[in-house]
Amino acid sequence: MxxxxxxxxxxxxxxxxxxxxxxxxxxxxxVYYMTPSELKAKGDAVSDRSLRVGGMVVPGSLHWEPQTLKLTFRLTDGKEEVAVEHTGSPPDLFKEGAGAVVEGRCVDGGAFQSSMIMAKHSEEYKSPEKGGAPAEHIHRTLVQPQSTP
CATH class of the missing domain: 1.20.5 (Single alpha-helices involved in coiled-coils or other helix-helix interfaces)
Incomplete structure (x- = not known):
């Protein structure tokens, strides 16, 4: 050579x-995920496999038990719903009517056992009202106090 x-x-x-x-x-x-309709269509083929499911949190379905950190809710894509069980604190942006992607496994009984929740946030910017200032907590986050020598 x-x-x-x-x-x-x-x-x-x-x-x-x-x-x-x-x-x-x-x-x-x-972040690839299935919709609840796709998950239901696959049936037992995805049983006990690690996967992600995304959709909107159904209003009125969110139940939080702070003592046990157990969170249950339903995700929908507008056609089908999936019951989700999660143990642990949810993300700050997680709420009813908002988008979310959960990672976990389908378990017996058709429920989805989540190990992680990713809350989707709106891409829409909302400026302060005319003549108004940003909320106090946002201002404190963006403007760091200056240290004196």
Missing amino acids: TKKTKLLVGGGLIVAALAYLINSGIREAA
Whole structure:
């Protein structure tokens, strides 16, 4: 093998390794999820498999037990609903009528056992009312107090 051939083979291996790492990173970062309708259509085929389900939290379905940290609610895509059980504190943006993606497994009885909740937030910006200032907590978050020497 000539020196030029060795360099080309080595360079090709490095490019292939980098492409693989980039592709793996993109797949890990992407949040793919099924809708409740897709989940119901798959039936037992997804039983006990780790997956994500996304939809809107059904108003009136949210039940929180602070002593046991048990949270139950239903997700809908407008056609089907999925009952979700979660143990742990929900995210701050999580509420009824809002979008959410849950990660976990389907368990016996058709319920979804969640290990993580990702609350979806609105992409709509709401400015303060005319002549008004931003809420106090937002102002404190954005404007850090200056330390005196």
